[in-house]
Structures are given as structure tokens and as C-alpha cells.
Amino acid sequence: MTERIRTPHAVLVLLNLPVPDDQRAWSQALALRDDGARVSVVCPAIRGRRPGRERIDGIDVIRFRSFEGQGALATAAEGFWTASAAAKAARSALRGSRGGRRMLQIGNPPDLLFPLAWWARRKGIRTVYDQRDVVPVLAESRAGFSRLTPMFLAAERRMITTADVVITPSEEQRARILERYGRDAIIIRTAEVPAERDEGETGAPGNLTAPVEADAADADLSAASAASAAPPDLVIGYLGVIGEQDGLTDLLDAVALLRSDGATGFRVEVAGDGPALPAARAHATRLGLDSLVTFHGWLGPGAVDTFLGRIDAMAVPDPDNPFNHFCAMNKVTHAMARGIPIALRPLRENVRLTDGHAYEAADMTIRSFADALATLLKDAPAGRAEIAAAARATFEAHLSWPRHAPRYIEAVSPARP
Template sequence: MRAGASAGNAPRAVIVVLNLPVPDDHRVWAQAQALRDDGVSVTVVCPAIRDKRPGKATIDGIDVVYFPSFEGAGRLGTIVEGAWTTFASTRAARRALRQPASARMVQVCNPPDMLFRLLSWARRRGCWTVYDQHDVVPALAGSRPAFQKLERLFLACERKTVAAADMVLTPSSEQVERLRKLYGREAVVVRTASVVAGVRTQPPEDEDTTVLGYLGVIGEQDGVGDLVEAVDLLRGRGVTGFRVEIAGDGPALAGVREQVAQRGLGELVHVRGWLRPEQIGPFLDEIDAMTVPDPDIEFNHYCAMNKVTHAMARGIPVVLRPLRENSRLVADSGVLAKDQSLPAFADALETMIGLPQKERAAIGERLQEIFEAELSWEKSSARYLEAVSPARRG
């Protein structure tokens, strides 16, 4: 059955996400498509940012409500943003949930963890309530000096959100263990959205140059500035035959561009900005290895990072710092820095640059095998639908 406003009394799901619109949020969009294909009438409520306009749209049979929003800067701006998005998204979600349906589900996605009142309201009205914990918000707050005083508040909000949910989802085994320890709650691991799988579809332009890539958010906790510092260290050591391509957007993007310019690294480091979904495949075709420079902060240890799974799905070797969840993902494959320090990360990059192409290809093949056996969206989507789909609850 085709989802949307004409679906009548079909099972209905409303997914609320506060920090990204669809289809830019690949995880949420993949979940919405899976529910649609399961015979569910799907509405996604999300902010009108990143060139999206407020209003309603139907995209590929999925109803989307873009509520007016903005991206706050600093602690005060972020608090105001959180309060506004909570109010606006709750109002839109309640309207969508009042539409006729044989069974209803509401799924809230963080950050932030501010929609526990919506979950409680929906549960009282017979909806199946789902909390999809994208990020561990208290740990994220604790990693940022400006937000550390709010960490206890965020922990209280997280506790209320967990309590209001019939089902909890996470993308990370580390998050599952944390939720079990803190709240005695089990969670279903939904690893990743659908990613661009396959092999390189075009040969590298220059086989003598190793192209290292970064793909993802560029924020304070993502370590892209450390990647630039590591490149500067390699240049100082006289390492040649490589360049770095950085793709992504976020609050630290301007600072990274300035850092590259100040250090005179423009020939070695190219900063592209945000990629549209159709640009991700060609980007992955260009690179020989994915870099994961995220530093040693508590928040990062919980993250199953999309750049890692994108690389694994494509058979691209990964060079990374030894964060717990990422280390689990790659098992004993990839090039892992010996510790979390910047020189150790530079050492790992140098090792990757020096590997023969045959060895890099072998690493990529092992990572792709792990992905297909354990991490693919086909496996995660089956767990997702079994856990949350109102079409399966009657």
C-alpha cells in the first residue's frame, strides 16, 4: 500500500527528528522508507533547515512536515533552538497522530532528549512509543565546556525519555550497555542507514598519490582539526605522495578552513563542504582510505560512526583512533592508532600511506565482509521493522 495522506486507515507511523531534515538525515529516511514498504502510512516531522522551506510535502510516498526552525549558536542559542523545536515538532506530531489509523506508532529521535512529554501523551492514547537514541546527549554535553553545567539536566531528560518509550533503539553496542547499566533497559541495535555499497567504479586519477578521505559532520567533537594537525606533522616528517579530501559540514567547518589556510596546507588538504546523497558514491570512488580522527572523549566511544560503515560497505580501508565502538565495528581489521595521541594518529596515517595497494585492498575486503555479515541495512531494517512497525502490531 502506498503511504501518504490517501492511505486511509492504514497503520500510521510518525517519526520526529529535531536536528536534521529529511532526506538529509539518512538514518531517519531509510527507516521511513522501510516502514512505507511495510504498508505503513508514514509522516516525518523535521526542521526546515539546510535549504528546506516550512510546510508540507510528499516525497516518495512519505508525508513530510517541515516546521520553521533555525540552527542555534552557543549555549543560549542551542537552548532556545531546543525549546522551539520541541514545541513546534510536538504540535505537528500530535496533529499527524490524530489522523485515522488501524494502529499508531510515534518515534522520537535525539538530539536533544526533549520529547518525553510527546511520548507520554501518545502512550496514553494507545500509541506504540519508540525512542531512537542517535547520540548520547549527556556525554556530548560533557565534552563541550560551554554545556558541561547542563549535563545533569540532559541526563534527567534522557531518563524521562527512556521511561516514556515502549521500545528503545540505538546504533551502538556501547550505547546498549550504557542504557542497561543506567536504566535497566534493553535496546535494539539498528546499526546504520542504507549506504553506498559495492566497489570502486572508477580508477584513481593518480596511482602514485594516496587519497585519504573524511566524510561526516565537522563539529567540536569530530577531530577534523586534529586530522589537519596530523597532516602538518606528516609534512614535517617529509612524508609525500598523499592528499586529504574532507567532505562534510558543521559548526567547526569555518575553523577547519582557516586552519588549513593558516598552515599553508591547501595543496594537501581540500575542504569540500556538505555532499548531497548522490555525491557520496563518487566521493568514495576517489579515496583510497577513510580517516577517523575523532578524539578520546566519552561521547565518541559510544558512536558507531557513519563514515566507518560507509567505508566498510564500499570495501575501503579505515585508519582510526582506538575508540571502543569503532574498534568493535572493524574487529581486527583497519589500521588502528596505538593510542589516542596526535602523533600516534599521524603514525597510523603514515602506515596507511605506505601500504602497497594490494594490502590496502585486502583490508578493504575484510571490512566489507564484516559489514555484509553484521552491519548491513538489510539486517538492521529487519530488526527495526520487527521492533517498531505498527503494521506488525495489529
């Protein structure tokens, strides 16, 4: 017991996803474990997870009871509830490791755990703030949330000024933090993303982990795979959380434009869930796209691998709002890692990630995005493969977890002096 208390202890706190579904946090937890630290992850019991404790791959996972709010008031209630429950669980975990070096890492959104960071600093615990999303800018970009922006700005300031170390996945976010708060954040780009694929494949099966939902979605995808035994159309995929700021309805509008332009030989498959999914389904029906667009819902880990292995291109339709320009989007890095060609709108951080190796729209309009998709469809397979290979090489050289894990460990690990 004494040895366990004195072992360097890292506690990671998340408010909006459980582990191991949250790839960024899980890769960080595994790296800290491999560096000799005892690791605990505090996270919400959502997406099919139950409250309680379990040990996974040598990591203590503590899931607190939570819920997912819809609308401004419910989302605010969710934020305050999860912050309170997470802080209680994190304090309990850290109190159990007195006598050794300790580290507390808080991942947003939201930025409501600055009282926990203050408490940790007073106890001599190294504090790390992982800014995944710019919450005040996100609030400004969403209807019904803009009036909460001053509160989110105040919370963000307290998090950044309290933390010993600030990390972020985005160069755009890093520049904002430096300009606004005078802090130099450390870029920790991505999580572990297996990138192997067989030579000649268009898509690349990987081990992308996603929250587990009902078996119906997996069965739906299996049925679609069986139905594709006929000569397949080119498959444009979309993968991710589906919120107001993610632009899925814009993708549907672009597909409708392609159809009106006479484009054929393709179909669209959407994997993901979120508050905007019902509206997207209804929009597809209104546009008459039900035969062209398939919605799979939120997929389990095996089904996500299957999905990524059978799409021929990744669509990134996220629209022009201030928040999206800051985001280093997982769907972009996952596609780059697996050698899947990407069609995207020219958001600043996505353009930085792909470094010219994508089918980039000329501007942010839906018409231009449809034209980028049309260029991808018209390109020869060899042309698509060349662009995808260049994107994959860029990922491996600059964005991959092996490039960033040592920097992360050096900055935050309690096993280091």
C-alpha cells in the same frame, strides 16, 4: 478517507536533520512503508529545505520552520523551539489517523520530546525512542554545555522510561542504557548503504545522501576532479559533520606531522560542514597546509557519490572524549560498505565496528594517529585492498541494513500486532 484513517500509521520525529538527508530515518521510513504502514516524517526545514509538506516515495514529509544555533544559548533555544514545533506537527499527524494502530518514533538529539511521548502513551500510541546520541555525555564533552548535563540526564531518563521500545545504533550505548536505567535497547545498526563497486577500484561510488548546499561546493569538487587528470596522489578523505568533538583539527595536526616526517605522495580532501569548519580552515592555513588540504563544504547527493568514489582512504580522527567512545560513526560504516580502507583512533565503538580490519592507531595521541596514516600510505595497494575487503565483508555480515531491517520492523511496525 476511512481506509486511510484505519491504515496503521507510523510517525517519525527528527529534530536535527531533514529527510531524506537523514539516512537512518529515511531507511526506517521506507521499511515501514514496505511493511504496509502509512508513514509520516516530521523534521526541521534546514539545510536548504523549506517549511511545508510534500510526498516523497509514498511518504508524507512534514517540515517545520527551524534554525541552527551556534553557541550554548543559541543551541538551547534551537532545541526548545524545534521540540515545540515538532510536537505540534506530530500531534496533528497522529490525530489524523484515529481508529488504526499508531506508532510514534522520536529520534534524538536532543531529548526534549518526552512530553510528546507521554501524550502518545495516554492515547494508546506505541512509542519508540531512537537514541542516536548520548546527549548528556555530549554535553559533558563540550565547553559551555557541561552545566546543562543534569537537565539532559533528566530528559533522557524520562524518554527511556516512557518509551515502549528503545533502539540505538551502538553497543556501547546499549550497555550504558542497561546499566543506568535497566532497559534493554534493541541494536539497529545502520541505514541502507549501497556497497557496490567495480572490481579494481580503490574507492567505491555509492548513493550516500547528504544535505544540498550551494552549487559552489559541487563545482569545486568537479574542478578538483578535472585537475586530478595528472598521476594522482593517494587521497585521504574526511566526510561528515564538523563539530568540536569530530577532531578535524587533529587530522590537520597529524598531516603536518606526516609532512615534517618527509611523507609525500598524498593529499587530503574534506567534505562536510558544521560549526567547527571555519576554525579548521584557519588552522590549516596556520600550519601551511593550504596546498595539501582541500575543503569542499557540504556536498549535494551527486557530489558526495563522486567524492566517495575518488578517495583512496577514510580518515577517522575523532579524539578521545567520553562521547566519541559511544558513537557508531557513519563515516566508518560508509567506508566499510564501499571497501574503502580506514585509518582511525581506537575509540571503543569504532574498534568494535571494524573488528580489526582498519589501520588503527596505537593510542589516542595525534602522533599515533599520524603513524597509522603513515602505515596506510606505506602499505602496498594489495595490502590496503585486503584490509578494505575484510572490512566490507564484516559490514555485510553484521552491520548492513538488510541484517537489521527485519529486527527493526518486528520491534516497531504498527502493521504488526
